[in-house]
Amino acid sequence: MGDAEIIPIGTRGRPGRGSGNARPSSAARNLAGGGTPPKRPAEPESSSTPPRTAAPPTRAAPPKQAGAPAPTPTTVAPTTTRERAPLAGITVGEWLGAFQFAAKELFGEQWEPQLARFLAFLRRRVTGDYPIDEYGFDAEMTERFLMTALRPIAEKWFRIEVNGADNIPAEGGALVVSNHSGTLPMDALMTLVTVHDHTGRHLRPLGADLVFRMPMVSSLARKSGATLACGEDAERMLAGGELVGVWPEGFKGIGKPYAERYKLQRFGRGGFVSAALRTGVPIIPLSVVGAEEIFPLVGNVPSLARLLGVPYIPITPFFPLFGPLGLVPLPSKWLLEFGEPIRTDEFDEGAADDPMLVFNVTDQVRETIQQTLYALLMQRDSVFKGSRSEPELPQ
Amino acid sequence: MSTAGKVVLVTGVSRDLGRRCARALAATPGVDRVIGVDVVPPPGDIGDVSFVRADIRNPVIAKVIAKEDVDTVVHMSVIATPGSAGGRHTMKELNVIGTMQLLAAAQQAPGLRHLVVKSTSTVYGASNRDPAMFTEEMEPRRAPRSGYAKDAAEVEGYVRGFSRRRPEVRVTVLRCANVIGPQVQSPITSYFRLPVVPTVFGFDPRLQFLHQDDLLGVLQHAALDGPSGVFNVAGDGVLMLSQAIRRLQRPSVTLPGFAVGSLGSVLRQARLADFSPEQLSFLTYGRGIDTTRMRTELGFEPRWTTAEAFEDFSRSLTPTGGYATRMIDTASRLVDPVTIEHTEAGQGARRG
Numbered sequence: 125m126g127d128a129e130i131i132p133i134g135t136r137g138r139p140g141r142g143s144g145n146a147r148p149s150s151a152a153r154n155l156a157g158g159g160t161p162p163k164r165p166a167e168p169e170s171s172s173t174p175p176r177t178a179a180p181p182t183r184a185a186p187p188k189q190a191g192a193p194a195p196t197p198t199t200v201a202p203t204t205t206r207e208r209a210p211l212a213g214i215t216v217g218e219w220l221g222a223f224q225f226a227a228k229e230l231f232g233e234q235w236e237p238q239l240a241r242f243l244a245f246l247r248r249r250v251t252g253d254y255p256i257d258e259y260g261f262d263a264e265m266t267e268r269f270l271m272t273a274l275r276p277i278a279e280k281w282f283r284i285e286v287n288g289a290d291n292i293p294a295e296g297g298a299l300v301v302s303n304h305s306g307t308l309p310m311d312a313l314m315t316l317v318t319v320h321d322h323t324g325r326h327l328r329p330l331g332a333d334l335v336f337r338m339p340m341v342s343s344l345a346r347k348s349g350a351t352l353a354c355g356e357d358a359e360r361m362l363a364g365g366e367l368v369g370v371w372p373e374g375f376k377g378i379g380k381p382y383a384e385r386y387k388l389q390r391f392g393r394g395g396f397v398s399a400a401l402r403t404g405v406p407i408i409p410l411s412v413v414g415a416e417e418i419f420p421l422v423g424n425v426p427s428l429a430r431l432l433g434v435p436y437i438p439i440t441p442f443f444p445l446f447g448p449l450g451l452v453p454l455p456s457k458w459l460l461e462f463g464e465p466i467r468t469d470e471f472d473e474g475a476a477d478d479p480m481l482v483f484n485v486t487d488q489v490r491e492t493i494q495q496t497l498y499a500l501l502m503q504r505d506s507v508f509k510g511s512r513s514e515p516e517l518p519q
Numbered sequence: 520m521s522t523a524g525k526v527v528l529v530t531g532v533s534r535d536l537g538r539r540c541a542r543a544l545a546a547t548p549g550v551d552r553v554i555g556v557d558v559v560p561p562p563g564d565i566g567d568v569s570f571v572r573a574d575i576r577n578p579v580i581a582k583v584i585a586k587e588d589v590d591t592v593v594h595m596s597v598i599a600t601p602g603s604a605g606g607r608h609t610m611k612e613l614n615v616i617g618t619m620q621l622l623a624a625a626q627q628a629p630g631l632r633h634l635v636v637k638s639t640s641t642v643y644g645a646s647n648r649d650p651a652m653f654t655e656e657m658e659p660r661r662a663p664r665s666g667y668a669k670d671a672a673e674v675e676g677y678v679r680g681f682s683r684r685r686p687e688v689r690v691t692v693l694r695c696a697n698v699i700g701p702q703v704q705s706p707i708t709s710y711f712r713l714p715v716v717p718t719v720f721g722f723d724p725r726l727q728f729l730h731q732d733d734l735l736g737v738l739q740h741a742a743l744d745g746p747s748g749v750f751n752v753a754g755d756g757v758l759m760l761s762q763a764i765r766r767l768q769r770p771s772v773t774l775p776g777f778a779v780g781s782l783g784s785v786l787r788q789a790r791l792a793d794f795s796p797e798q799l800s801f802l803t804y805g806r807g808i809d810t811t812r813m814r815t816e817l818g819f820e821p822r823w824t825t826a827e828a829f830e831d832f833s834r835s836l837t838p839t840g841g842y843a844t845r846m847i848d849t850a851s852r853l854v855d856p857v858t859i860e861h862t863e864a865g866q867g868a869r870r871g
Contacts, residue, residue: 236854243851250843252765258757258807259651260725336647336804339721346723347759356650356657 259361260346263326270348274317281455282414283510284314288462289322291408297362298465299400300327300369301489302410303388303497304377307419307438310453311412315369316348318460327369328361330396334375334434358399369410370396372486375435379424385416386501388494394486397468401476401485406465409489411496414458417507419443457510459500463492524551527742528589530575530621531596532565533557535702536734540595541568543735544742554587556580557596575617581624584631591633592625593742594618597674599639599667600706600795607666614670615677622681625688633689635741636678637734640696640727640751641668641797645804651725652809655694655749666797675749682747691745691817693737696753696808699828700731701835708832709792710802714839716764716771717779724760724805727753730828733821740819750817751808754825760802766826767833768841776803 224235231238248254248264256262278284292298302315312329319327329345330353336342351357353370361368371377376389400407423439442450466489468475475481504510527544531537532555545553545567555561555568556575573579575596584592597614625631643649644659663669675692682690697707710716729737729752737752764771774782776799783794813819823831 240851240854243847243854247844247847247851250765250847251768252758252762254762256757256759256762258725260723260757260759260805262759333648339719341721342647343721343723343761346725351651352648354648354650356652356654360650360652 256347259328259349259351259357261326261328261349262347263349266326266348267320270344271317271320274313275321278314278317278321278458281453282314282418282458284318284414284458284460285510286318286322286460286462288464289319291462291465292319292323292325292367293406293465294323294325295365297365297403297405298367298408299358299362299396299405300367300408300410300462301396301493302369302371303386303412303493304371304373305380305385305412306378306415306453307421307440308451308453309371309378310418311415312369312371314415314458315410315412315460319367319369323367325367328366329369330358330371332374353395355395355399358396359402362399362403362405372396379421379436379438381424382416382420382422386413386497388490388497391486391490394482397482397485397489398476400468401471401482404469406467406469407485407489408465409463409492409496411461411463411493411500412458413460413497413500413504414456414507417456418453420454454508456507457504459504461496461500463496466492525549525591525743526552526554526587526589527591527593528554528556528584528587529568529593529595530556530617531594531598532568532570533559533561534596534598535563535704536698536731537561537595538563538565538568539731540593540735540738542566543739544568544593547739547743549743552587554583554589556583575621576612577620578624580621581627584624584628588630589628590630591635591742592621592631593635593637593738594621595637595738597637597639597671599641611670614667615673618674618677622677626681626685631685631688633691633742633745634678634681635691635738635745636674636693637738638675638678638692638694638749639667639671640694640753640806640808641801642671642675642694643806643808644668645724645797645800645806647804649804649806652807653751654809655751655812663797667795668797689745689747691741691747692749693741694749694751694808695734695737696727696729696751696825698731698734699728699832701832703731703832706792706795706798710794710798711763711767711769711832712836713786713792714769716767716769717774717782718760718764718771719776719779719799719803720773722776722803724802725757725807726760726763726805726825727757727807728825728828728832729753729821730823730831733823733828736822737813737817737819741817746816748812748816750813750819751810752813752817752819752821753808753810754821754823754828755810756825757807758825758829760805763829766829767836768838768844769836770840 227235227239231242245264245268254262254264292300300315300319302311305311316327316329319325326349329348329350331345331350332353335345335350336352351361353374358368358370372392372394373389374392380387380389397407419438419440421436421438421440425437425439429435429437440450442452444450466485468485471481527550529537529541529544532541534557537557538555538561541553541555542565544550553568555565555570556573557570558572558574560570560572571583573583583589596617598610600610625634640653642659642663643653643657644661644663646660648660650657659668659672663672678690678692682688698705699708733752733754758766761771779802780799783792783799786792787794813821
């Protein structure tokens with residue numbers, strides 16, 4: 125037993141078949157060295173063992189431990205079961221260095237004030253010390269999260285092109301009236317981010333009461349500046365000098381079948397016109413092309429919709445079929461055109477109570493949007509093709 | 520009407536706010552005498568207020584008004600929860616029948632000049648179809664069917680009837696937002712006093728508060744020379760529920776609406792919290808009331824904003840959470856010295 129040949133298992137990290145021979149087989153040598161004898165490169169390396177253990181400081185701490193068994197490779201078993209605590213042996217200085225490096229990566233060279241600002245922001249959010257207006261609008265959250273999340277979708281996915289953004293007044297109340305389409309109110313979200321990026325103003329959307337009944341959607345809507353689409357709120361916001369957005373087609377527009385795309389539905393009862401007339405703010409017609417194609421609505425389940433209390437259950441070529449994947453909007457190319465403002469301050473005092481006048485102005489707005497839609501459709505060569513022609517820089 | 524020598528009758532003085540209001544009125548110049556009325560004696564000190572033990576639900580109250588030659592009645596005994604009264608039935612008796620009797624007695628009193636009713640913004644209800652801010656002309660979108668909101672709506676109905684029948688009496692109705700303060704016991708304060716605050720999943724209601732001092736202030740103001748009419752009374756600004764809970768530094772637990780409702784009734788039965796059923800819709804949809812008229816016509820300016828009133832209330836509570844805040848504070852202290860140095864250097868550079 126004593127003179128039995130000890131055959132170590134494994135190759136101790138060298139190429140070979142694990143036969144225990146100091147010299148690997150020729151096949152292994154061929155594989156490893158590419159034809160050159162392994163002795164040559166091995167010799168200078170073994171002579172320079174100390175520098176090799178000293179070299180790792182360029183990397184982080186773990187090599188220190190890995191380097192420790194290197195000088196006596198033959199006496200240690202080729203594999204070790206000793207626990208290597210991943211964090212042991214990292215000094216405080218190295219931690220701080222890593223932290224500084226990470227902070228620099230994240231916040232750039234001026235990382236200290238940036239980080240302090242970030243912490244202050246975090247503290248404000250955690251302690252609830254941020255302002256909201258009487259509608260529940262949280263400007264900070266909208267700018268930091270909602271806009272940041274929506275901007276890439278607007279710019280990269282839908283490649284939104286904007287015409288006539290200078291028709292939006294820089295200050296004072298104004299009412300943006302838009303067509304509504306796309307099964308899910310994606311066009312409203314995209315209009316929010318577009319208006320903010322082009323004018324620096326927040327568009328305050330008016331939403332249906334369904335929006336404020338749905339969990340999550342309701343609190344998100346209030347925080348991003350929406351309020352209920354009713355005469356009182358519209359007048360209050362417009363009188364307060366806000367830029368208000370309204371989609372008067374409502375569910376009739378957003379949930380219309382794909383075959384009826386770009387055909388404007390009835391514009392509600394013209395409540396938005398009376399609100400604008402009462403407050404004397406301009407109406408800015410907005411035509412959105414591209415939103416119709418994101419979820420082509422080909423069917424509806426009215427009975428289920430009635431059961432759930434929602435206006436429609438959409439069936440698109442992809443939606444129930446591919447599950448949640450069907451909720452990814454098709455990447456259509458979008459065109460937004462803000463039309464000439466329609467002034468309402470030239471009418472007399474009681475204009476808002478004259479139904480005929482209200483109907484006429486409503487029709488005028490509706491016709492403007494419809495004609496612009498046709499013009500934009502002529503201008504568009506393909507539903508999906510087209511990049512952002514020139515990067516209009518937000519100021 | 521002689522200005523020197525107002526005789527004020529205050530109902531509902533056995534409760535804390537009623538007692539405070541009576542005392543504040545008694546200390547007001549221009550008020551001769553204050554008579555406090557309730558079925559049980561007030562537990563605390565009532566100062567110069569003379570207490571008359573009478574039930575406003577029976578005609579005795581008419582005799583009190585006639586005998587004492589009352590010219591101003593401040594009606595404060597519309598209660599929000601059964602609480603000590605013992606059951607919804609008694610609560611409704613007190614609120615509705617009590618108001619009817621009081622108004623019937625007041626109609627018979629020839630010397631009466633002024634009626635002040637402390638109502639509540641709960642009469643507007645809370646639903647997803649509510650406008651952002653209710654003005655005094657607006658009706659609730661859904662008529663209240665039960666509880667405090669229905670009582671308050673009926674009380675206001677009787678008050679409107681009274682003002683039609685006695686047009687020469689000034690009737691001031693104050694629709695106050697949720698009264699809050701360190702000593703206030705109400706459904707909303709007991710809700711915030713829970714160690715873990717339950718919230719309704721997916722909803723973040725807007726809340727408005729009125730500080731207890733401002734409530735006393737507005738009642739005093741209205742009792743002295745309040746004009747006729749209905750007025751919303753609330754502190755400036757709104758708070759979101761999530762924001763309020765974060766300011767309290769209390770942990771919250773998000774539950775579906777029905778679970779919050781049933782938790783509320785369990786808490787009420789266990790007498791842990793005075794949780795009222797109408798509160799569920801309020802905690803789901805919230806409510807905002809417009810206070811323009813309070814400033815322009817009533818001429819009252821609250822001293823506390825909603826946020827300040829809430830802060831004053833939160834000072835009386837010990838935070839049960841707030842670990843995240845402490846962590847951030849520690850982190851800020853580690854970063855801050857450097858920052859201060861930097862910003863000072865930056866400012867110096869800009870100045871120079």
